[in-house]
Amino acid sequence: MVGWGAYVRASGSGAGCGRHWPLCNGQAFPSMGRAATVIEYAHRVSSGIALLLVVGLVILTWRNLPPGHWGRRAAAAAMFFMLMEAAVGAGLVLLRLVENDASALRAGYLATHLANTFCLLGAIALTAWWYRPAPVRLLHIPPRYRILLLGGLLA
Numbered sequence: 001m002v003g004w005g006a007y008v009r010a011s012g013s014g015a016g017c018g019r020h021w022p023l024c025n026g027q028a029f030p031s032m033g034r035a036a037t038v039i040e041y042a043h044r045v046s047s048g049i050a051l052l053l054v055v056g057l058v059i060l061t062w063r064n065l066p067p068g069h070w071g072r073r074a075a076a077a078a079m080f081f082m083l084m085e086a087a088v089g090a091g092l093v094l095l096r097l098v099e100n101d102a103s104a105l106r107a108g109y110l111a112t113h114l115a116n117t118f119c120l121l122g123a124i125a126l127t128a129w130w131y132r133p134a135p136v137r138l139l140h141i142p143p144r145y146r147i148l149l150l151g152g153l154l155a
Contacts, residue, residue, distance in 0.1 A: 014098030016040030
């Protein structure tokens with residue numbers, strides 16, 4: 001999903017499905033006559049598959065981890081960020097903030113989309129980390145790494 005999204009942006013194919021969302025050019029299975037349509041449609045399909053995988057992740061963690069477990073919280077966060085990905089992506093299409101739009105609104109949407117993607121990936125990684133059977137020390141960060149972590153968070 002992330003790779004296709006980057007390719008959509010780099011290739012300028014964001015309007016490949018027209019102003020339709022979640023459909024592509026008003027169809028569930030559009031004509032693939034243009035490269036931009038193929039690229040944008042592939043991103044939408046991969047995003048749909050990713051959404052189903054995150055739903056599966058939530059179900060798996062909630063069935064197998066006890067209430068209050070950090071893995072459950074991370075999975076719920078992943079679901080939240082996945083839904084936000086869809087909402088921001090839909091906003092880009094429906095507001096026509098694609099292709100050659102150079103507005104400040106588009107810049108804000110793209111920045112939000114990228115930041116949300118990183119949060120989604122982080123939530124999925126934390127779910128996997130906390131799901132593992134070995135005990136995890138939540139906030140133990142060796143002193144020599146604390147300044148690096150703080151700098152990274154500030155950046």
